[in-house]
Amino acid sequence: MRVNRNLSEIIHNDVTGVIHGPLVQARDVFGDVHLHGEDSLPKPSQLPPKPRLIDRELVIAELDGLREERSESPLTVLITGPAGVGKSTLSLAWAYMISPHFSDGQLYADLSGDSRVGPASPRAILGDFLHSLGVPTDLIPGDLAQRAALYRTVTRDQRILVLLDDAMTAAQVRPLLPSSPASITLVTSRYRLAGLLMQGARSVYVDRFDAEASLALLRDALGGERLEHQQEAATELVELCMRLPLALSLAAARLAARPSWPLREMVTALAEKQKALTALTIGDDMALNSALNLSYRALRADSARLYRLLGLVPGDRFGGDAAAALAGISKMESRRLLGELTDANLLTDIADGRYRFHHTLVRMHATQLAEAEDQHEERNLAVQRLLAWYLATAARAERRLRPYRTHLPRDAEPPPAEITDFGGPEDALEWLEAERTNLSAAVTLAHEHGREATAWQLADSMWALFLHMGHYMERIEVEQTGLAAARSCGDAHAEGKMLNRLGLTFNALGRHDEAAARLEEALTIWRRLGAREREIGSLRRLGLVAAGRGDLDLAIARLTDASTAFHELGSDRKTALALIDLAGVLLTQERGLDAVVHLERARRLLQSVDDSYNRTRVRIFLGYAHADSGNYDDADRELRVALEEMSELGSSAGRAAALEGLGRLAEREGHGGEARRIYETALEAIGQDGSIGYFRIKARLDAFAD
Structure with missing residues (x-):
């Protein structure tokens, strides 16, 4: 009997994600699943950063x-x-x-x-x-x-x-x-x-500031001494800004960037700008437009151009590298210009080193200026450069995470002059997660702009992210857009890949009929193209669907045939994957010893393959299999090493699977309290993602309350 260890030896405090991916999700559901009301995740705390409030x-x-x-x-x-x-x-x-x-x-x-x-x-x-x-x-x-x-x-x-x-x-x-x-x-x-x-x-x-509050805002931004000696000009500035906090903030940012500039010059410039506005702009809009226009016209030409182009970014946040690609400038120049726009109070820098527009109205202003001052061709070229950067950088991140995937089609856009690189797979996964919303928006943007090859290649390059982190609600939308794009450009190979992706996603969510339909479509395409290895891959995935439906005999037959066929083609990695899947199905039949045989063979096949993620998956399944066979010490060793490796990689999916195995092991040994704590931590990692894996862990945790 192994010595029971404290939970702190198992659980780390470095969870980097909260969503489960498609790992061991469709292979060992035990009986019916019952959900109860207890929530295992932290309560939502979604408020944006706390603002500084003047007056009110x-x-x-x-x-x-x-x-x-x-x-x-x-x-x-x-x-x-x-x-x-x-x-x-x-x-x-x-x-x-x-x-x-x-x-x-x-x-x-x-x-x-x-x-x-x-x-x-x-x-x-x-x-x-x-x-x-x-x-x-x-x-x-x-x-x-x-x-x-x-x-x-x-x-x-x-x-x-x-x-x-x-x-x-x-x-x-x-x-x-x-x-x-x-x-x-x-x-x-x-x-x-x-x-x-x-x-x-x-x-x-909420009305406009009174004069006193308006002066307080200026004093807070510029310092009391500067206003003390220019009180009359400050009072006039307040009225020209119509005592609107946004207009005042823009003016204050302009003045703060030029500490030697007299307020009187700002007053004169703002008054002239308002006189020049058309009769269609009245009241508060006049104050805002004049303040925004004054801030904009004070920018240098290169900063002004970047400001306009940033209105074209599909997401709501952007980093310096993306801005550089968008404008076709160097990363160093991009950082400098973003700093100038932040100083002008047009952009706000946020905690993760990226930026957003200071206000929705500011973004609208930038977009309108781009449409008015930049030719249609220039705007399209900027979007093309941004999409090219997203595609190239996502492909680079993908290669760091899955180096065994070679000769992937990522040629829809010419490579940018500067591509963001990553020190290792952890950095690559962190970038993909941080840019997830922008990447998803970029897939849609490419599809809307008729850049269909870019759209499906971007969707395909996000697979490494989804493998590790899940994000099923967003993932289905991305993959459906990718499928539509592949069909639009008439690329049967791309269509088959996107169908495979959707099949796995639906299967992980327990939507087995939809999964089977997509995979059958893919199978038809591979057979028409004569792509034998792809055909076997779809048959292997249909084996997983059969397992999810509870038809274990069909699942075992398909997965056995797939492993044999891959072996005959000389594909060690894919043979190993089929063996891992086969072992997962055998575990649902409590055939732990048989599963160990297949897993040890998979381990040998993966020794020469640069695929640390699936080597660690073998460890997790071996932990399950050894526990099923009564070899608790071996199970404990494999699962602890797997948990450490998945944590180092930043894979919330892998981390949750290893924790689930450790929870099962604790249950087998009669340590119910420890098992419950481990399952709670597994749910924190997996997230409320609706996958079969979530249902399975939640059901085990809920059983303690019965």
């Missing part, structure tokens, strides 16, 4: 009063006011003040009411909210009304704070309102949203 004491007091006088129904507060008045800053600052009172978490969504691409879909936001609240992906309905009903059910007894920024219509907001009387929803909008008010929402109007 009276409005804060009004908001506090609404919270204190609340009734037995959920409180919805609509914060309205003109553009640039600071609605988002105020609502976010107050949300931080009251967040300790909401023990079940805080949800946040940007509804993009003023976005150039249109308002955000409440259906998509509900999917994210439900996922964050612990609802498995495959239990989230597709229909908006059904999602809203489930959301109301989930939030019925929760103390939750929801911040919905930049709403456009009441219809956009209604499905996102939680049902608990203990909840509060904050909604910001430039519009009155009478439909919400008719349903009982309380309205708080």
Whole structure:
């Protein structure tokens, strides 16, 4: 009997992801799966960084009063006011003040009411909210009304704070309102949203600063001494900015960047700019446009060009390397220009070394300028350069993670002058995860621009990320776009690959019929092309589908045939993968000794292959197999080494699988408390992703509560 070890020897504090990938997910589901209400992940805490708030004491007091006088129904507060008045800053600052009172978490969504691409879909936001609240992906309905009903059910007894920024219509907001009387929803909008008010929402109007608060903002940015000697000019500047915080912040940033520049010169320049505006721009918009235009016209030509082009970036955040590719400049030059744009208060630098526009209105301003000042061809070339950089860099990351995949088609775009490189697989996976949203958006952007080969190659290059981290909701959309792009460009080989990808994704989610349909389509393509190795690969994947459906005899037959066929073709790595899959099915039949034989053979075949991930998978399955055979010491050794290796790689999927094995081992040895703690940690790694792996671990954890 092995000596029981403390949980701290098993569990590390360096979880780098929260989503499970397609590892051992369709091979050993034991009986029925029952889900209960207990949530194993941290409560959602989605509020953006806390802002610095100037003045607003009276409005804060009004908001506090609404919270204190609340009734037995959920409180919805609509914060309205003109553009640039600071609605988002105020609502976010107050949300931080009251967040300790909401023990079940805080949800946040940007509804993009003023976005150039249109308002955000409440259906998509509900999917994210439900996922964050612990609802498995495959239990989230597709229909908006059904999602809203489930959301109301989930939030019925929760103390939750929801911040919905930049709403456009009441219809956009209604499905996102939680049902608990203990909840509060904050909604910001430039519009009155009478439909919400008719349903009982309380309205708080945010007006422009008064003169004193406006001067306080300037004093905070520029220092009291500078304003003391230029009081008259400061007062005039406040009025030219119409006492709007955004316009004042832009002016202050311009002045802060030039400490010797008299405020009087800023006043003169801003007054001339406003006189030049057309009659169509009036009131508050005039102040904002004049402040933005003044900041923009003060930029040097190279900074101004980058500012305009950044409006073309598909995601909401971007790094220096991406900006360099977009503008066709060096990385060093890009960093310098991004710094200038940040100093001008047009961009905000965020914690991970990347940037975003200071405000939605600033991005709209940049986009409009690009359309007005840059030729259509130049804008297209910029998008092409950005897509080329994403494709080349994702391909480089992919090679670091999966060096055995050679001769991959990644030639849809010419390589950029400077490609981001990575020191090792850990760095590559970290970059893919950080850029995941942008990469997904780039797949869509390429498809929309008719760059179909780029779209499917980008989707294919993200496979290494999905293998390690899951992200099933996003993954299906990426792969479906990749499939559509492959079909559009008439590339049968690409179509087959995308069908294989979708088949594995659907199978991992337990959607076996859809998985089989995609894989059968792929099989037909491979047979038509005479691609024997690809044909065997699809048959192997259909073996996994059979296992997921519970037809173990068919699964064993298909996987045995696949391993034999791969061996005859001389493909050691793919033979090993088929053997790993076969061992997984045998374990569901409690044939641990037979599984060990196949796994040891797979280990030998992988010794000469640069595939550390699958070598570690062999360790995990051997841990399961040895435990099944009663060899607890061997099982413990294999699983602990596997956990360490997966943790070093940053693979949340592999980490969760190793932890699951250690939890099973603890159960077998009668250490129920230790097993429960390990399963809880495994769920933190796997995330609420709706995969079969999630169901399996959750069912084991829930069994302790029965």
